[in-house]
Amino acid sequence: MAKFSSVVIGNESLLVQCAEKLLSAGHGLEAVVTRNPDIGNWASNEGIQIVTPGPGLASRLPKGFDYLLSISNLDIIPADVLALPSKGAVNFHDGPLPRRAGLNAPIWALIEGETRHGITWHMIEGGVDEGDILVTRGFDISASDTALTLNAKAFEAAIESFDEVIEHLATGLKRLPQDLSQRSYHALADRPSGHGLLDFTKPATDLARLVRALDHGGYANPLSAPKVRANGRIWLVGEAQGIEGRGTPGEILEASDDHLTVACGSGALRLAHFA
Numbered sequence: 001m002a003k004f005s006s007v008v009i010g011n012e013s014l015l016v017q018c019a020e021k022l023l024s025a026g027h028g029l030e031a032v033v034t035r036n037p038d039i040g041n042w043a044s045n046e047g048i049q050i051v052t053p054g055p056g057l058a059s060r061l062p063k064g065f066d067y068l069l070s071i072s073n074l075d076i077i078p079a080d081v082l083a084l085p086s087k088g089a090v091n092f093h094d095g096p097l098p099r100r101a102g103l104n105a106p107i108w109a110l111i112e113g114e115t116r117h118g119i120t121w122h123m124i125e126g127g128v129d130e131g132d133i134l135v136t137r138g139f140d141i142s143a144s145d146t147a148l149t150l151n152a153k154a155f156e157a158a159i160e161s162f163d164e165v166i167e168h169l170a171t172g173l174k175r176l177p178q179d180l181s182q183r184s185y186h187a188l189a190d191r192p193s194g195h196g197l198l199d200f201t202k203p204a205t206d207l208a209r210l211v212r213a214l215d216h217g218g219y220a221n222p223l224s225a226p227k228v229r230a231n232g233r234i235w236l237v238g239e240a241q242g243i244e245g246r247g248t249p250g251e252i253l254e255a256s257d258d259h260l261t262v263a264c265g266s267g268a269l270r271l272a273h274f275a
Contacts, residue, residue, distance in 0.1 A: 001170045004066040009033035012072035014155050016042050018162045030062045089124040094154040098183035101129035106150040108186050110213035117141050119157045121165050132175035135164045148217035196224035200249040204242035204267035211240035238273025
């Protein structure tokens, strides 16, 4: 297998796990572009040049490397940086392309009721997430998946599939153009309807899925928190379960010290873990 050199750019631990695979396979890693101090410490321990993102990035990067690898990187990469690698630039996307382009793909997949999700490694060419596909993986969305667990599945798929990405980079890129007529896209500013305020005229199952989609565990929530309005206050909701029940939408069917059951457009929603 031919050896190649690369620069990697990103700010999450996934970058480190993929970079370690590159090094273990004997490929050159010329620099790491990151604003994450933990990744910087890892790179320093490996003797790899650390470069911070920002103005003048192209002039601060090494020259003469083969690939630029964007891994868990949400920044738009400047054109002069994309022009540096001799063989191209590759991005990890946490959704199946072309169906789930843009940001927060796992969250929107949950909100919109998908039963399957996936990840894509693709060339950085054309518009955002429009480049030719190199490697994909797909997996089921379970009835209990949250934003946290679905993102974890995406990262696991990324790690597992990166060996195949390395093979592409070393032996020749096998590119599959996207059918952009099948494309959907969510931008940075996109938010759920009502910014997460639960609309009890909707089915209870839809609202429970929305609460799961906005559950990031202890990690930052980039969209909005699920919430209800009661007694002139906004209450954040930590857990919701669709159950059988009937009443006027918004009617409280049961209240206890640790949960509240509210009638919905169909079924009822049991809410808990308020804040």
